[in-house]
Amino acid sequence: MSDKRAILITGGAGFLGSHLAAHLLVAGDRVIVMDNLLTGDIRNVSSFVGDDFLFVKHDVTQYIVVDEHIDCVLHFASPASPDDYMRYPIHTLKVGALGTHKALGLAKHHGAQFLLASTSEVYGDPQVNPQNESYWGHVNPIGPRGVYDEAKRFAEAMTMAYNRSHGLATRIVRIFNTYGPRMRLRDGRAIPNFITQALLGEPITIYGDGSQTRSFTYVDDLVRGIVALLDSDESEPVNLGNPEEVTIRTLAEAVLELTGSDSELVEEPLPIDDPKVRCPDIGRAREVLGWEPTVTLRQGLVPTIDWFREELDGSNSRG
Ligand code: UDP
Numbered sequence: 561m562s563d564k565r566a567i568l569i570t571g572g573a574g575f576l577g578s579h580l581a582a583h584l585l586v587a588g589d590r591v592i593v594m595d596n597l598l599t600g601d602i603r604n605v606s607s608f609v610g611d612d613f614l615f616v617k618h619d620v621t622q623y624i625v626v627d628e629h630i631d632c633v634l635h636f637a638s639p640a641s642p643d644d645y646m647r648y649p650i651h652t653l654k655v656g657a658l659g660t661h662k663a664l665g666l667a668k669h670h671g672a673q674f675l676l677a678s679t680s681e682v683y684g685d686p687q688v689n690p691q692n693e694s695y696w697g698h699v700n701p702i703g704p705r706g707v708y709d710e711a712k713r714f715a716e717a718m719t720m721a722y723n724r725s726h727g728l729a730t731r732i733v734r735i736f737n738t739y740g741p742r743m744r745l746r747d748g749r750a751i752p753n754f755i756t757q758a759l760l761g762e763p764i765t766i767y768g769d770g771s772q773t774r775s776f777t778y779v780d781d782l783v784r785g786i787v788a789l790l791d792s793d794e795s796e797p798v799n800l801g802n803p804e805e806v807t808i809r810t811l812a813e814a815v816l817e818l819t820g821s822d823s824e825l826v827e828e829p830l831p832i833d834d835p836k837v838r839c840p841d842i843g844r845a846r847e848v849l850g851w852e853p854t855v856t857l858r859q860g861l862v863p864t865i866d867w868f869r870e871e872l873d874g875s876n877s878r879g
Contacts, residue, residue: 566629573605575640575744575747585610593614621658622662634786635660635677642749643749680735680799683835692799735782736838736840740860767828768827770807773806798848799841800845801853803839814858
């Protein structure tokens with residue numbers, strides 16, 4: 561058997577999916593990106609060329625057919641920004657539920673390994689901090705964020721059921737807030753919003769008083785963790801995130817300093833069910849994957865700001 565794996569990435573034209581695709585192509589795998597381009601962007605994969613890359617436009621809530629053999633299915637399709645999943649609530653529920661079922665069915669058909677991109681949102685507005693994988697979460701199922709949180713919780717349950725009932729080799733990564741180049745300028749999340757606003761001299765929109773916390777992971781650290789999880793035999797969920805917890809106000813101030821912007825900070829209403837704290841306990845990732853992040857927030861913001869600057873002035877090659 562050759563070392564080259566054939567890997568299907570659903571949502572592969574999105575921010576994380578395209579970084580993962582780029583990494584796997586460089587590592588010598590064959591990569592099939594499947595995306596309906598609802599929130600993904602074809603430009604994220606337009607520089608991927610050659611016989612080992614294929615793009616298929618398809619909505620994975622519909623039956624998936626892949627004629628060639630697949631070794632791994634990485635299920636990353638879903639709106640991921642709160643603005644996006646509140647704009648597309650039914651799509652979000654469908655891709656987390658029906659799409660996960662279809663992607664698992666495809667993996668089962670091919671005898672392929674399956675990896676689910678889950679999320680720290682399964683912990684909801686957590687009552688313990690930091691969160692480890694044994695925490696069951698605190699989610700409002702009928703609130704506006706419930707469409708994402710419950711879809712991902714269902715997706716985890718379905719993934720574990722395929723593992724237990726069909727013996728499928730499955731992996732679940734709970735991804736904490738991740739950032740870096742290729743995020744959409746106005747995708748609505750804190751880092752893209754703050755950087756875009758700072759670079760354009762617009763007011764920085766802090767929701768609430770900015771005392772809520774998040775822990776931001778640079779995309780290269782995350783991709784390294786996902787690859788390590790794929791290569792492991794860990795079927796229990798694994799948190800991947802950077803435990804460097806900051807308030808949103810601190811994040812805004814760091815963006816102002818690093819961009820040299822004199823934008824003012826303005827407070828806007830806090831969205832419903834916005835988690836007050838979030839920080840990963842990465843003990844399991846350290847133990848089973850030997851993984852930990854290496855890029856600090858300030859280090860990671862620098863190339864991210866550069867990328868946004870080029871995106872705004874139209875000089876990004878996306879190569
Ligand atoms: N946030 C903010 N201003 C913005 C966008 C987001 O203050 O322009 C806040 C948001 O309310 C949340 C935090 O920043 O408390 C992180 O939001 P993001 O959408 O990036 O991720 P998530 O809420 O999914 O963690």
